């Protein structure tokens with residue numbers, strides 16, 4: 001195919017890459033320095049004259065203290081803004097340090113582009129600094145991983161990487177550029193218009209799903225993160241309001257129905273899954289979080305609707321399925337089912353159960369227990385959250401409690417580590433949330449174990465003036481592992497941590513904070529944190545003997 005794009009005057013690969021990123025709507029580059037990628041910085045800040053005069057360049061550079069934070073921040077940017085995030089890391093260890101975070105984005109289906117430096121082509125094989133071939137390491141955890149060997153082709157490669165990352169099913173794309181290629185100016189082609197691919201829905205699939213819904217007496221809808229990623233939240237809401245099907249919301253889809261919506265039954269999920277006679281799962285895999293798609297005994301028929309054919313569950317027999325634009329699927333179903341389904345008894349019963357479960361929380365949320373019950377933290381936090389608060393969880397049991405108690409009021413405002421479950425996402429996710437929602441409350445809920453992975457990146461939050469409220473549930477250990485090990489073996493090992501004053505760590509890094517040991521002190525500490533205007537860590541010493549009650553989750 002002939003390339004008809006206009007040719008730009010010679011520029012180095014950094015300029016080409018940044019121009020392509022800006023073309024795709026990127027505003028921030030997350031990074032940690034290394035000479036291999038200097039041209040990217042030069043282009044992002046707009047060159048020496050711009051730096052000297054204080055004129056902002058085309059991209060904001062946010063430099064961090066560990067490469068995984070750069071990629072976590074890019075991942076969360078992709079999740080929150082639905083524009084692929086952008087991170088750049090140096091050759092060798094820069095890239096390998098980023099791998100866990102890239103793998104997370106891969107499993108979570110989060111759009112991002114990671115640009116890696118690379119030892120120069122001209123020296124390849126002679127033992128240059130940090131010479132290692134990255135794409136074979138990255139290929140299993142990316143949609144594509146490739147090296148640019150042509151100085152005129154850097155912009156084209158980055159342009160294509162953003163298009164691919166942002167096309168359903170979304171995910172990370174890796175490109176590395178050898179140092180000599182990146183530094184060499186060349187005439188290059190301008191970025192082309194975005195042309196994200198999209199699978200086409202089959203109307204017969206929709207008709208079959210509509211027929212199953214018409215016949216069901218106890219249908220249930222599960223909304224997953226891709227409903228948000230696909231921009232299908234309004235269409236999903238229209239479907240729910242038209243048909244009256246009760247809803248369980250997961251991940252970024254939490255908040256599509258507000259907490260008081262009569263069809264939101266997330267808190268009755270156990271009863272709902274046990275009794276449903278049709279479960280329609282949209283925008284999320286039928287993985288461990290959904291019992292691998294086996295709902296009830298005998299298992300209910302399952303409908304799976306996903307953004308692209310590769311996402312359809314292959315491990316069980318589906319009653320029906322569809323793949324393509326999720327908003328289009330919901331609207332097509334509304335056209336087939338314009339009137340409410342005759343299932344109001346079922347919906348009302350589930351909602352009553354959900355409301356009863358929420359009412360049953362009151363005792364723990366107000367607990368005066370000493371040591372502090374972890375639920376009390378949420379009893380204090382929730383009334384202080386504004387509608388547009390972004391809440392981020394990074395940890396084990398402490399964050400599971402949050403998943404139960406905190407009901408987001410808007411979609412795309414709840415960030416958990418997703419099915420990959422990588423600890424250490426918190427500071428990077430919080431950084432992205434503060435940048436994406438400059439005027440909103442950003443609350444990072446951290447287990448004390450999780451805090452150990454990336455707390456040093458509070459340094460980056462401070463340097464870049466990105467205030468967030470950090471609440472540590474400090475149970476002095478890895479509780480999500482401690483209690484299951486006790487249950488299985490009668491004892492636990494490798495589960496104890498120290499009663500560390502993580503607030504002092506944050507203070508040392510230029511933020512502020514305090515340690516709380518009495519339940520009545522949590523609320524005023526949170527108020528001080530929200531008012532502080534700096535990264536502020538409230539280190540709440542909680543009871544290590546309280547395990548998250550997994551067997552009764554949300555029933």
Ligand SMILES: Cc1ncc(C[n+]2csc(CCOP(=O)(O)OP(=O)(O)O)c2C)c(N)n1
Pocket residue numbers: 394395396397398399421422423424446447448449450451473475477478479480481
């Ligand atoms: C990178 C990484 N290492 C290990 C684990 C396994 N893991 C999952 S939860 C958990 C415990 C988390 O402890 P903490 O953050 O203190 O939360 P708590 O359960 O104590 O509330 C561990 C070790 C993981 N998910 N990710």
Ligand SMILES: [Mg+2]
Pocket residue numbers: 447448449473474475476477478479
């Ligand atoms: Mg802990």
